[in-house]
Amino acid sequence: MIPKDFIHKCMFVFLYDFTNRFKSLFFILILYIFLLFYFSINDGYVIISFVIIYAILIIKPFDINKTLNKEFKRYKKYLRLKRIRKHHGKN
Numbered sequence: 001m002i003p004k005d006f007i008h009k010c011m012f013v014f015l016y017d018f019t020n021r022f023k024s025l026f027f028i029l030i031l032y033i034f035l036l037f038y039f040s041i042n043d044g045y046v047i048i049s050f051v052i053i054y055a056i057l058i059i060k061p062f063d064i065n066k067t068l069n070k071e072f073k074r075y076k077k078y079l080r081l082k083r084i085r086k087h088h089g090k091n
Contacts, residue, residue: 012071012075015064015068016072016075018061018064019061019064019065019068019072022058022061025054025057025058028054028057029054032050032054
């Protein structure tokens with residue numbers, strides 16, 4: 001299942017990247033810690049709500065991987081074949 005429409009393809013690629021890279025979650029954490037210190041926020045409700053939302057963001061890729069596992073495997077094969085064709089054309 002590789003989507004044909006531009007919007008659906010972008011959504012699929014975003015989900016694929018989101019489940020395979022936790023780098024974006026790390027940047028969100030760094031940004032939030034920076035904002036806490038910059039604005040000197042000491043409100044417990046804000047910190048607890050962020051921790052809950054951040055935990056949901058960490059757990060969500062596992063659920064996405066479980067439901068879209070077959071499609072992600074096909075997409076990995078597609079990317080590998082695309083890379084092989086690209087390098088084969090240069091020779």
